[in-house]
Amino acid sequence: MSELNFQEGLIVENRDHAIFMEIDFKSDDLDAIKDAIAGLLARQRSYVNRFSDSGLQVVVAFGRDAWTKLSGNPKSAPELVDFKELGYGMAQSTQRDMFVHINSHSHRINFSVAQDLVKLFKGLVIIEEEVHGFRWLEARDLSGFVDGTENPKGAKDRQDVTVINDGIDAGGSYVIAQKWVHSMEQFNHFDLQTQENVFGRHKESDIEMDDDAKPVGAHTERVVIDEDGEELEIVRHSLPYGYASGEKGLYFLAYSAELSRYEKMLARMFGDEDEHFDLMLSYTHAVTGSYLYVPSLDQLEEIGAA
Numbered sequence: 001m002s003e004l005n006f007q008e009g010l011i012v013e014n015r016d017h018a019i020f021m022e023i024d025f026k027s028d029d030l031d032a033i034k035d036a037i038a039g040l041l042a043r044q045r046s047y048v049n050r051f052s053d054s055g056l057q058v059v060v061a062f063g064r065d066a067w068t069k070l071s072g073n074p075k076s077a078p079e080l081v082d083f084k085e086l087g088y089g090m091a092q093s094t095q096r097d098m099f100v101h102i103n104s105h106s107h108r109i110n111f112s113v114a115q116d117l118v119k120l121f122k123g124l125v126i127i128e129e130e131v132h133g134f135r136w137l138e139a140r141d142l143s144g145f146v147d148g149t150e151n152p153k154g155a156k157d158r159q160d161v162t163v164i165n166d167g168i169d170a171g172g173s174y175v176i177a178q179k180w181v182h183s184m185e186q187f188n189h190f191d192l193q194t195q196e197n198v199f200g201r202h203k204e205s206d207i208e209m210d211d212d213a214k215p216v217g218a219h220t221e222r223v224v225i226d227e228d229g230e231e232l233e234i235v236r237h238s239l240p241y242g243y244a245s246g247e248k249g250l251y252f253l254a255y256s257a258e259l260s261r262y263e264k265m266l267a268r269m270f271g272d273e274d275e276h277f278d279l280m281l282s283y284t285h286a287v288t289g290s291y292l293y294v295p296s297l298d299q300l301e302e303i304g305a306a
Contacts, residue, residue: 009057028214171296
């Protein structure tokens with residue numbers, strides 16, 4: 001494996017808990033924001049030293065305008081654009097300045113890091129969304145279908161998919177962050193065959209349907225894309241969230257070395273190519289949406305020293 005100095009949370013597998021924080025800058029004091037970022041990374045290192053078995057990782061990412069201001073380099077992250085609304089509001093745009101993904105086996109550790117973040121950035125930012133995700137039974141979404149089946153397995157393959165290999169952004173990555181709200185009443189009204197047609201998978205076994213058996217618009221038919229004989233891959237870190245008595249859904253989070261992979265998948269989901277929408281949209285919609293850049297650790301150190 002190469003020695004790219006990337007944020008390790010990009011490639012870790014199977015953490016049980018996460019906190020997803022969507023953040024906008026409130027202050028123009030970039031030096032204070034940089035100090036707070038450095039403080040957050042220091043707190044992560046402290047928790048890892050104290051609780052080494054927690055598997056804690058913290059990933060910090062930035063939107064286009066925020067990263068240009070912080071880095072002072074408009075040529076960095078050339079693919080990065082603001083997220084645009086899709087499907088007449090079925091996937092909303094709420095482009096954020098900053099995103100933090102806190103990921104570990106322990107909710108109490110995640111919560112402690114999140115509290116530290118709030119203190120470090122007090123007066124500098126607005127926490128627009130804070131979602132607490134959990135790995136549900138057998139790694140299933142609340143729909144009952146296994147989530148992330150197509151993910152690359154192993155650190156080497158996950159690094160190949162997520163981490164930019166060369167250039168000024170070597171060690172960086174691109175992220176899509178969306179909070180999806182499910183209508184479970186609607187989904188549970190579907191019979192089993194209809195549910196399986198939505199995903200193009202068998203619910204209990206998690207076996208994908210044969211291509212000729214999938215309906216047009218099945219989720220796997222929409223987002224599994226081959227180019228020149230190679231499947232376009234991303235690494236998903238999505239987790240279910242919600243309340244037994246209230247709102248519930250999936251926080252969709254993925255990392256990739258190329259932002260264009262997300263755009264191609266979303267274009268197919270929302271019928272831009274052939275006017276066939278993803279059948280998943282029959283019961284869920286995204287209420288937030290951002291594209292962001294995950295700097296390498298070298299880049300984070302550089303802005304901290306600036």
